[in-house]
Amino acid sequence: MTRATPRNAVSSQTVLDTALTLFAERGYHGTALSQIAEALEVRTPSLYNHMTSKQELLQTIVEATVRGVLADFRQATQGRTEPIDRLFHAVLVYARRHATHRREAIVVNRDTSSLEEPFRSQMQALRREHEHALRQIISDGVAAGRFTVDSPALASFAIRELCVSIARWYQDDGPIGPDQVAREYTEFALSIVGVGKR
């Protein structure tokens, strides 16, 4: 049975959450399990009651995040056919996620290279799916005469990295909420492909 009133609130969840915070702060290789343990006020080997390895922590974080991004994208674009509409909502949820899931975004973008094979390649394939889907929207929009941009590939890269960058400065306790940031950045994205304010 799981303890009703545990002496300390340590669980798979809290270990993962603490790892997430520290990985985002100092990187995967820059974070020692002893630091995670210390943050939880526990000895290092006790962590193994809630996980199987340090690498597994990273894999859990990356997989959940990458799958979340794809799920967001599908939900945001399904049923929409107009390129401007599709791009607007695809960017909106992607930008928003980087304000609400800052730590995850930072870890995925910095430490994917620390994933062991073949997991790393699998995750990269999933990321490419999102990458290509977004580029496709832009290409379609250019073909339909809705967007004005020299290179859809360049614009796609620019827009994605623009959203990712939110994770690097956004502060939860700041004066501006996730929805507001997402809307402003979506405006930036649309202006990149030559769509003025509506």
Added chain:
Amino acid sequence: MTRATPRNAVSSQTVLDTALTLFAERGYHGTALSQIAEALEVRTPSLYNHMTSKQELLQTIVEATVRGVLADFRQATQGRTEPIDRLFHAVLVYARRHATHRREAIVVNRDTSSLEEPFRSQMQALRREHEHALRQIISDGVAAGRFTVDSPALASFAIRELCVSIARWYQDDGPIGPDQVAREYTEFALSIVGVGKR
């Protein structure tokens, strides 16, 4: 005296260059001195004939890069007074640098947190100088009615990260040169602050 025909072409320069490549690939903490040595076909302790510590390698890379960015900025903006003109040239050189100095940009943006104090704080102060100078151009442009943007701070963040992101996908042997990338990204930046193509 320096050897005229060294057995192997190992020097402070080549050590730094190899470190730069590996740091960019795997991160500072993810790179072992033994890997740098292996790439140079030399045993690990031999590196100490050309450097004083691993940390020093990182410091050299970061300092040169950050100072380079500031020097670029000053040269590009001096003598220019028109906000559009100032922003155009400031972004152009900044974007260009991220195509020509990819590895440096990646290391600075990922591993500044691995710098030891007080060096880390000094470098952050220098980076803030560039940050503030760029934001000032945007604020001035908004005040002068040249730019249309809700928040100069947000736009400044977006434009800087946009340039930084070039380092993450640009390939020297690709079909597109540094000047061309820089020009296209500068167009993106100007469209973010509401300046259409000229």
Added chain:
DNA sequence: CCAGCTAGCTAACGCTCGTAAGTTTCGCTT
């Protein structure tokens, strides 16, 4: 041709890391 310096080498250090094994504590169930 020899002295000296540069830059390589081997060996070894102290430390920290991730992980394993086995033991102890203690609340909940029966």
Added chain:
DNA sequence: AAGCGAAACTTACGAGCGTTAGCTAGCTGG
């Protein structure tokens, strides 16, 4: 009240890290 099981603990391991010390080969300048 007993005892089971979860989750903490201590101890220890082997590997790898950055770095130091001391030795050696060989080119270079005199």
